[in-house]
Amino acid sequence: MRYKCEIAYIGTRYAGFQSQINALAIQDVIEKSLEVIFKEKIRIIMASRTDAGVHALAQVFHFDATEYDTYRLKGALNHFLPDDMHINKVEIVDKNFHARFLVKAKTYRYIINTGESDPFLKDRALEIHYDLDLDKIEDCMKLFIGKHDFASFNTTPYSDVKDQVREIYDFRMIQKGKLLIFEIRGNGFLKNMVRLLIGALIDVGRNKKTIEDIKKSLAAPNKEKERLNVAPGGLYLVSIEY
Amino acid sequence: MRYKCEIAYIGTRYAGFQSQINALAIQDVIEKSLEVIFKEKIRIIMASRTDAGVHALAQVFHFDATEYDTYRLKGALNHFLPDDMHINKVEIVDKNFHARFLVKAKTYRYIINTGESDPFLKDRALEIHYDLDLDKIEDCMKLFIGKHDFASFNTTPYSDVKDQVREIYDFRMIQKGKLLIFEIRGNGFLKNMVRLLIGALIDVGRNKKTIEDIKKSLAAPNKEKERLNVAPGGLYLVSIEY
Numbered sequence: 001m002r003y004k005c006e007i008a009y010i011g012t013r014y015a016g017f018q019s020q021i022n023a024l025a026i027q028d029v030i031e032k033s034l035e036v037i038f039k040e041k042i043r044i045i046m047a048s049r050t051d052a053g054v055h056a057l058a059q060v061f062h063f064d065a066t067e068y069d070t071y072r073l074k075g076a077l078n079h080f081l082p083d084d085m086h087i088n089k090v091e092i093v094d095k096n097f098h099a100r101f102l103v104k105a106k107t108y109r110y111i112i113n114t115g116e117s118d119p120f121l122k123d124r125a126l127e128i129h130y131d132l133d134l135d136k137i138e139d140c141m142k143l144f145i146g147k148h149d150f151a152s153f154n155t156t157p158y159s160d161v162k163d164q165v166r167e168i169y170d171f172r173m174i175q176k177g178k179l180l181i182f183e184i185r186g187n188g189f190l191k192n193m194v195r196l197l198i199g200a201l202i203d204v205g206r207n208k209k210t211i212e213d214i215k216k217s218l219a220a221p222n223k224e225k226e227r228l229n230v231a232p233g234g235l236y237l238v239s240i241e242y
Numbered sequence: 243m244r245y246k247c248e249i250a251y252i253g254t255r256y257a258g259f260q261s262q263i264n265a266l267a268i269q270d271v272i273e274k275s276l277e278v279i280f281k282e283k284i285r286i287i288m289a290s291r292t293d294a295g296v297h298a299l300a301q302v303f304h305f306d307a308t309e310y311d312t313y314r315l316k317g318a319l320n321h322f323l324p325d326d327m328h329i330n331k332v333e334i335v336d337k338n339f340h341a342r343f344l345v346k347a348k349t350y351r352y353i354i355n356t357g358e359s360d361p362f363l364k365d366r367a368l369e370i371h372y373d374l375d376l377d378k379i380e381d382c383m384k385l386f387i388g389k390h391d392f393a394s395f396n397t398t399p400y401s402d403v404k405d406q407v408r409e410i411y412d413f414r415m416i417q418k419g420k421l422l423i424f425e426i427r428g429n430g431f432l433k434n435m436v437r438l439l440i441g442a443l444i445d446v447g448r449n450k451k452t453i454e455d456i457k458k459s460l461a462a463p464n465k466e467k468e469r470l471n472v473a474p475g476g477l478y479l480v481s482i483e484y
Contacts, residue, residue, distance in 0.1 A: 010361050055362075078359070086359045117320070117328045119252050120297075120366075 001067055002097055005077075006058050006089040012123045012233065013084060016052045017059065026050075026085065030061070033080035037073070038065045047099045047240040048106060051192065053123065053232030057109075058088060060240045062099040097242075105169060105241040107185040108194045111234045112202075115178025123233035125179070126198075132180075132205035134173070140204045140211050141171045143218060144184075144197060151221030153197055154190035155229065164190060164221070183238070192229050199228025243309055244339055247286075247319075248300050248331040254365045254475065255326060258294045259301065268292075268327065272303070275322035279315070280307045289341045289482040290348060293434065295365065295474030299351075300330060302482045304341040339484075347411060347483040349427040350436045353476045354444075357420025365475035367421065368440075374422075374447035376415070382446045382453050383413045385460060386426075386439060393463030395439055396432035397471065406432060406463070425480070434471050441470025 007030070015023030019031075027044060034042040047060040074090040081087065111125040114132065118125075151164040168186040175181075182201075184194060200217070203209040217226050249272070257265030261273075269286060276284040289302040316332040323329065353367040356374065360367075393406040410428040417423075424443075426436060442459070445451040459468050 008361055083364050084361045086361050088358050116330050119250055119326045119328050122325050124362075 002062055002064050002093050002095050003068075003070070003073070004060065004062050004089075004091050004093040004097060004099065005087055006060055007056065008058060008086050008088055009056050010084040010123075011050060011052065011054045011056070014052065016050060016054070017046055017056075018049045023052075029081065029085065030077075033077055034063065034065070036080055037076050038068070040065070045099045047103055048189075048237055050235075050237050051232055054235045054237065055124070055233075056237040058239050059237055060099050062093065062097060099240075102242050103188070103240055105185055105187055106189060107183060107238040107241075108189065109236040109238050110182040110184075110194060110198045110230070111236070112180040112182075112198075113178055114180060118178075126231045126234035128202065130206055132202065133207065134175070134180075134205065136207075136211065137201045137205040138173060140201055140214055141173065141182075143211065143214060144168050145171055148218050149221055150190055150193055150218075152217040152226045153193045153200070155196070156191040166190065166193070194235060195230045195232070196226050196228065198234075199230045200226050202230065203228055244304055244306050244335050244337050245310075245312070245315070246302065246304050246331075246333050246335040246339060246341065247329055248302055249298065250300060250328045250330055251298050252326040252365075253292060253294065253296045253298070256294065258296070259288050259290070259292045259298075265294075271323065271327065272319075275319055276305065276307070278322055279318050280310070282307070287341045289345055290431075290479055292477075292479050293474055296477045296479065297366070297475075298479040300481050301479050302341050304335065304339060341482075344484050345430070345482055347427055347429055348431060349425060349480040349483075350431065351478040351480050352424040352426075352436060352440045352472070353478070354422040354424075354440075355420055356422055360420075368473045368476035370444065372448055374444065375449065376417075376422075376447065378449075378453065379443045379447040380415060382443055382456055383415065383424075385453065385456060386410050386413055390460050391463055392432055392435055392460075394459040394468045395435045395442070397438070398433040408432065408435070436477060437472045437474065438468050438470065440476075441472045442468050444472065445470055 009026055014026050017026045019025045019027045030044055042063050042065055044061040044063040050056055070090040074087050077087045113121050113125040113127050145168050147167045149165050154164055166186055166188050170185040173182050200214050251268055256268050259268045261267045261269045272286055273284055284305050284307055286303040286305040292298055312332040316329050319329045355363050355367040355369045387410050389409045391407050396406055408428055408430050412427040415424050442456050
């Protein structure tokens, strides 16, 4: 059977979603729990490789295993998983379902706290204590909407990803008290792309860069220019659409 | 000089605000930081003795010490305090100001998560997985508004608090997605009173008690009847008015 799962997690304690050498990843924790339940090694395929410290409200992964009641499986997984993870949903899906290849859109959120420091937002938002020109930020956000080669906003070496064109369907900013909440929806995101986009917006908002600078970075991919990779704790994977 | 401070904290790691034997209280942590700054033992007086695990968005305390610039004092305190506390405000006040005796009103919030478990709300909300009759809860909330002897909703032994009459100015419930957010404002609260009131509302909402039962508890103080002391992590001291 192929299972599709939706999981929420606080990324703070982990070296990202994907397994790696010498560091605990969220994937390792999930696979260990699945091994206890199914009594065999199980490999999961995730929709999105969130980085160290990045959170998820609804990450998706799939795996193949023997038959198991989905309600009981959800309960068993949540029993074994630590408190900073929670499986929201388990369903049995068609053998052709693939958590990564079939993604149609992903939505990310980035939270900036522009007010007083807040212990409840520790590792959950970026704190900014200087003034930001929100009109300029909103103008700049419009540049990113549509299909662009986002190579300037990618920390993976050039050779690794051939096609760096991604389409951003929607990018909006909501002010909620002292918080600035950015939501971006697109067909895919390069490594660190959301955080580099937010970094560029911050640079524009504090007049360290002009909108023209950002236009140039988009027009002529240059990996040296857009390097403000903001704190991972402000980033949330919100949803995956298939 | 007399200083008035406003502090936010996550109560999870502490045995409550007030110092006690053999357990770390928030008061101890603040007084230790003040001692480092002022190089003398300083005793603080808090507005509200929040219990173990209870949070605050704006607790107030005062203390007397030598002259110090308030902006620098705020910075120094936040430097020494751990990440789960943050001083929002420091002001110099009149010698007659008293953080506890002069309180005119306090507002508390209680958060219940009625939906899927949420790692981001761990120790920050009460999870309830059974149905609640919200109309009954709202009817019951109205009973508490006004001046009442709340002895049935007090865990302190009878003899310790002579006057158990408190006035509730306002009590409201807001539904926000899967959350039920209760806000209660009154001239004072007895030990565990907010949590016992919320516990009574839950009992009414799930039909374990009737509104008549609660009326009786209010009319004839009885410390055996209202004992559902809900999780401290759902409780927030929101503001203190002088």
